[in-house]
Amino acid sequence: MPEERNEGRGTSGEGGGALPIENPKSEIRNPKSRGEGRLLGLIPLSWRYDLAALPGVRWLLKRRWFPMIAILVNLFIFMGILTGGILGGFSPGNYSFTIMIVWILWWVMLMLVLVPVFSRTWCMVCPLPAFGEWLQRLKVFGVNNQLQGLNLKWPRRLRNMWLMNFLFLGTTFFSGFFTVKPLATFMLLGSIIVLGIVIMLIFEKRSFCLYICPVSGFQGLYSNMAMTEVRVKDPAICAKHKTKTCETGNKRGYGCPWLLEPHSFTRNTYCGMCLECFKTCPFDNVAFNLRPPGTDLLVNDKRGLDEAWKGFIMLGIAIMFYTAMMGPWGWLKEMVRGATLGGWLTFVAIHAAFNLLALPGVFLVFAWLAKALSGDRNVALKAVFVNLSYAMVPMGLAAWIAFSFGFLLPNGSYILHILSDPFARGWNLIGTAGFPWTPVLTGWLVPFQYVSLLVGLVFGADYGYKLARQTFADERAARRGFIPLLAFLVLVALFFGWLYGG
Amino acid sequence: MNATKFILVAAAVLACTILPILATIGYEAVRTQGITHEVLARAPERGNYLPRHIKAQAGKLVRLRIRNVDTVTHGFTLPDFGIDVGDLKAGHSTIVEFTPQKPGTHAFYCTVWCSDHHLQMRGTVEVVAP
Numbered sequence: 001m002p003e004e005r006n007e008g009r010g011t012s013g014e015g016g017g018a019l020p021i022e023n024p025k026s027e028i029r030n031p032k033s034r035g036e037g038r039l040l041g042l043i044p045l046s047w048r049y050d051l052a053a054l055p056g057v058r059w060l061l062k063r064r065w066f067p068m069i070a071i072l073v074n075l076f077i078f079m080g081i082l083t084g085g086i087l088g089g090f091s092p093g094n095y096s097f098t099i100m101i102v103w104i105l106w107w108v109m110l111m112l113v114l115v116p117v118f119s120r121t122w123c124m125v126c127p128l129p130a131f132g133e134w135l136q137r138l139k140v141f142g143v144n145n146q147l148q149g150l151n152l153k154w155p156r157r158l159r160n161m162w163l164m165n166f167l168f169l170g171t172t173f174f175s176g177f178f179t180v181k182p183l184a185t186f187m188l189l190g191s192i193i194v195l196g197i198v199i200m201l202i203f204e205k206r207s208f209c210l211y212i213c214p215v216s217g218f219q220g221l222y223s224n225m226a227m228t229e230v231r232v233k234d235p236a237i238c239a240k241h242k243t244k245t246c247e248t249g250n251k252r253g254y255g256c257p258w259l260l261e262p263h264s265f266t267r268n269t270y271c272g273m274c275l276e277c278f279k280t281c282p283f284d285n286v287a288f289n290l291r292p293p294g295t296d297l298l299v300n301d302k303r304g305l306d307e308a309w310k311g312f313i314m315l316g317i318a319i320m321f322y323t324a325m326m327g328p329w330g331w332l333k334e335m336v337r338g339a340t341l342g343g344w345l346t347f348v349a350i351h352a353a354f355n356l357l358a359l360p361g362v363f364l365v366f367a368w369l370a371k372a373l374s375g376d377r378n379v380a381l382k383a384v385f386v387n388l389s390y391a392m393v394p395m396g397l398a399a400w401i402a403f404s405f406g407f408l409l410p411n412g413s414y415i416l417h418i419l420s421d422p423f424a425r426g427w428n429l430i431g432t433a434g435f436p437w438t439p440v441l442t443g444w445l446v447p448f449q450y451v452s453l454l455v456g457l458v459f460g461a462d463y464g465y466k467l468a469r470q471t472f473a474d475e476r477a478a479r480r481g482f483i484p485l486l487a488f489l490v491l492v493a494l495f496f497g498w499l500y501g502g
Numbered sequence: 503m504n505a506t507k508f509i510l511v512a513a514a515v516l517a518c519t520i521l522p523i524l525a526t527i528g529y530e531a532v533r534t535q536g537i538t539h540e541v542l543a544r545a546p547e548r549g550n551y552l553p554r555h556i557k558a559q560a561g562k563l564v565r566l567r568i569r570n571v572d573t574v575t576h577g578f579t580l581p582d583f584g585i586d587v588g589d590l591k592a593g594h595s596t597i598v599e600f601t602p603q604k605p606g607t608h609a610f611y612c613t614v615w616c617s618d619h620h621l622q623m624r625g626t627v628e629v630v631a632p
Binding site: 072417427 | 518529593595
């Protein structure tokens with residue numbers, strides 16, 4: 001399983017009572033009010049509803065063919081995406097199946113619905129690692145726990161998000177090509193598949209998804225905000241279960257492909273929701289919970305600088321994407337799309353420095369102010385930096401949701417065209433090839449974006465205060481330490497507000 | 503695993519991987535059966551018409567597909583045969599037909615001011631004797 005990296009204090013067992021959620025790693029020290037155990041002072045953070053308690057849902061989640069059947073359907077669409085990358089290799093982006101499905105439909109669905117509501121359900125149905133996994137298992141639907149390949153352990157030093165951070169940031173260096181050239185998207189997706197196969201034949205299980213896939217990292221971090229989770233129902237049952245079939249596998253399913261301990265993991269971050277634990281648990285002790293959004297942000301388990309940086313990188317990329325794709329700065333567009341090599345290299349340097357140094361650097365100043373104002377001398381600056389950085393998750397997700405509206409409302413109608421003429425060859429499969437470009441509700445675009453940002457700010461502030469309570473010694477220190485964090489959140493929200501609607 | 507199960511799983515995997523590619527190629531092959539020439543339309547600085555010179559035989563039907571694979575609107579006119587497709591938007595394509603009767607060279611060109619080099623966006627149809 002991913003390396004343990006608890007940062008800072010307030011992890012467990014210290015001081016007063018716990019939040020009314022069962023996980024001891026999410027304690028707030030010396031809680032004073034009932035509101036601290038509630039989201040926005042309203043919804044108890046411990047509230048859960050097991051969707052799998054519904055008979056049809058549990059039946060589905062326990063089927064051996066699910067989610068593989070969804071992966072196959074997805075693979076069918078994906079082959080169309082890859083085919084479009086070659087057949088429509090020089091088509092304009094808005095009339096390319098490859099670009100519209102990947103960068104408009106998929107990306108927008110990911111940010112608007114899949115991650116905020118359903119956590120990592122995309123990973124559940126992702127076709128990219130399918131080939132590698134089939135080669136490991138030599139099975140498509142069935143179970144064979146004698147996995148093929150070298151099954152090496154992933155290097156300990158790389159058991160974190162750093163590699164994914166750099167790979168995802170590196171991918172965005174080419175964003176000026178991916179979003180307009182189908183062939184570039186084909187090359188990106190093709191190389192992920194090939195790399196996935198190679199890595200999965202060398203390293204055990206889903207090491208590729210856990211430590212390399214560029215899409216995996218941000219889904220992991222942002223799924224902390226999700227409204228759903230896979231968790232055990234009763235940990236006491238697991239404690240008595242000696243064989244831990246959720247880890248080892250049995251004839252009904254595989255041992256956790258994501259290298260977790262399904263009986264005790266506490267955050268969505270590294271759970272790919274593959275549902276194998278539903279199959280392998282002999283006690284039917286796994287739940288698919290509906291929950292208040294964001295409760296994982298308070299779980300101090302494997303928090304680290306890598307995840308903090310992921311948050312800043314996502315924030316920085318949202319800024320860069322907007323300025324380059326939808327902003328009025330033509331010179332920047334020229335740089336991003338590589339009109340000249342010098343311009344593109346300048347963009348790469350500025351973009352990397354902004355994401356890796358400038359944004360975290362500014363936050364470090366605010367973290368230092370938080371520590372100084374709190375008066376808590378015992379807490380390490382690194383712990384303040386890491387813990388408080390998780391308040392950026394709701395804000396970052398909101399910025400991406402707002403950004404996604406900016407894509408979807410003006411450009412969504414192109415999807416009807418490309419469904420009929422996916423490869424820009426004059427087809428009219430479902431009779432919508434002539435459907436004109438029709439912006440939808442664009443008059444409401446900026447209000448939608450402002451509401452998204454406001455919701456992100458409110459959630460960020462609420463969780464920010466709770467994180468401050470986890471970090472600092474007592475309520476007074478937390479209140480003082482929270483002020484710089486709130487200021488940072490407000491500045492970020494105002495900046496995005498200016499960017500999107502100013 | 504019994505044989506039936508194996509065949510069903512293999513069929514499902516093939517249907518989701520190879521089938522979409524074969525179906526695309528097959529459908530496109532059927533659709534383009536009667537097309538004698540294809541011209542890609544791009545602004546001159548991005549490659550111009552491709553090909554810029556088309557050979558046709560006098561007395562034989564020419565079925566020409568023009569595909570705008572550029573990011574801007576283009577046009578296509580072949581005045582000697584009374585052909586003008588109007589605005590051909592980015593990503594769109596159209597098919598024109600004509601039957602040249604006698605040998606000669608006929609110019610075609612873009613009718614939309616598509617770039618600074620728009621006036622260079624032109625080509626020829628060379629009609630040869632049968």
